[in-house]
Amino acid sequence: xxxxxxxxxxxxxxxxxxxxxxxxxxxxxxxxxxxxxxxxxxxxxxxxxxxxxxxxxxxxxxxxxxxxxxxxxxxxxxxxxxxxxxxxxxxxxxxxxxxxxxxxxxxxxxxxxxxxxxxxxxxxxxxxxxxxxxxxxxxxxxxxxxxxxxxxxxxxxxxxxxxxxxxxxxxxxxxxxxxxxxxxxxxxxxxxxxxxxxxxxxxxxxxxxxxxxxxxxxxxxxxxxxxxxxxxxxxxxxxxxxxxxxxxxxxxxxxxxxxxxxxxxxxxxxxxxxx
Numbered sequence: 606x607x608x609x610x611x612x613x614x615x616x617x618x619x620x621x622x623x624x625x626x627x628x629x630x631x632x633x634x635x636x637x638x639x640x641x642x643x644x645x646x647x648x649x650x651x652x653x654x655x656x657x658x659x660x661x662x663x664x665x666x667x668x669x670x671x672x673x674x675x676x677x678x679x680x681x682x683x684x685x686x687x688x689x690x691x692x693x694x695x696x697x698x699x700x701x702x703x704x705x706x707x708x709x710x711x712x713x714x715x716x717x718x719x720x721x722x723x724x725x726x727x728x729x730x731x732x733x734x735x736x737x738x739x740x741x742x743x744x745x746x747x748x749x750x751x752x753x754x755x756x757x758x759x760x761x762x763x764x765x766x767x768x769x770x771x772x773x774x775x776x777x778x779x780x781x782x783x784x785x786x787x788x789x790x791x792x793x794x795x796x797x798x799x800x801x802x803x804x805x806x807x808x809x810x811x812x813x814x815x816x817x818x819x820x821x822x823x824x825x826x827x828x829x830x831x832x833x834x835x836x837x838x839x840x841x842x843x844x845x846x847x848x849x850x851x852x853x854x855x856x857x858x859x860x861x862x863x864x865x866x867x868x869x870x871x872x873x874x875x876x877x878x879x880x
Contacts, residue, residue: 609650611635611659615666622670623800630675634665637679672800685731689757694749695725696810701867702786705841705874706731708865709784712837713738716781719831720744721772721824724810726754726765728784733763742778744770747809772820773827781833786841787820789813794843817843821850825857832879844871851875 606614612635619627636642638661641649654662668678676682676697682689684698685706691697706728709718713736720729720743729743743765745751751767758765768775790811795803802811813820821840828838838859842850847864854862859877867873 606653606659607651608635608646608654611654611662612646612650615662618666619669622672624669624672630669631666633675633679634669635662638662638665672804674801674805677805682725684727685735687727687731687734687761689725689727689730690753690760691725692753693805694747694807695753696806698725698727701873702728702841704865704867705784705786705839706735708874708876709782709837709839710736713782715739717778718742718782718784719776719778719780721783721785722787722810722820723754723767724750724786726757726763726767728786729754729765730758730761730763732784733758733765734761738782741765742768742780744768744776746771747807750807750810772823773831776827776831779831779833781836782839783824783828783832783836784839785820785824787813787824789817789820789841789843789846791815791817791843816849817846818849818853821846821853825853825859829858829879834879836879837876838879839874839876841873842875844873847872847875851877 612631616628616631619631624630676691677693680690682691682698685703713732716738718732718738718741723729723743723745726743729741733741748769755767770776788811790813792815795812840850851862854877860880862877864872865874
C-alpha cells in the first residue's frame with residue numbers, strides 16, 4: 606500500500622466512525638505519525654511506507670475512531686499563536702476563548718491579573734506572553750490540571766504563579782483584572798455533547814450546574830472582595846447566557862456590563878467593571 610492509499614483508507618475509516626472532519630484528521634494523524642509537512646507528503650505519496658509506520662498510523666486511526674479527541678492523541682493544541690500541551694485532565698483550548706483573551710489583553714498592561722478555572726493555562730499564559738501585566742496568577746481546583754498548566758507556562762516562557770483553589774478558598778490577593786472561562790454547560794446540554802467532549806474531556810471543566818450558571822454565581826459573589834475599585838471582570842459564556850450572566854454581575858454591584866460576540870456572531874464574552 607502506498608502512502609496516498611493509506612491516507613485515503615484512514616480518512617474512510619474515520620468517516621465511517623462518524624468523525625466530522627475525517628479527511629483533515631486523517632492528514633493530521635499522518636503528519637503527526639511521520640513528522641512530515643504537506644509539501645513533503647506530496648513528494649513521497651506514491652512510496653510504500655515502512656511497516657512500523659503503517660502499524661503506528663493504524664493505531665492512531667483506531668484511537669480517533671473511538672472518538673478520542675485529536676488533540677488528546679497528538680498532545681497539543683494551538684491557541685493565540687502559542688502551542689499548549691493538553692491531556693485528559695484539561696479542557697482543550699477553543700478558538701472561541703481567544704475572544705475572551707483579546708478583550709482582556711486591552712486592559713492588562715501593568716495590571717495584576719487572576720485567571721480563575723485556568724485548566725491548561727491557555728488564558729493566563731497568553732496574557733503573560735502577549736500582554737504586559739504586572740503579574741498573572743492562575744487558579745484551579747484540579748492539581749492535575751495545574752501540573753499541565755505549569756508545564757505550558759514554562760514551555761511558553763510565561764511568568765505565571767499557580768494556586769490550588771476551589772474558587773475563592775485559596776485566593777488571598779487583590780487584583781485589577783479577573784478573567785475566567787468557567788464550566789457553563791447545562792444538564793440538558795451535557796447529554797447532547799459530541800462523544801469527543803462528553804466521553805473524554807473532564808466533566809468538572811464542563812458542567813456548570815443544572816442551569817449552567819453555578820460557577821458564575823460563585824465567582825461573582827466573591828469577586829468584589831478580590832477586585833480593586835474600578836477593576837474589571839471578564840467571563841466566557843455559553844451563547845445563550847449573556848442576559849443571565851449580566852444579571853448575576855449586576856446583582857453583585859458591577860456596572861458598565863457589556864457583551865461581546867465571537868467570530869460566528871454568537872454572544873461569547875460578558876465583562877463588567879467594579880464601582
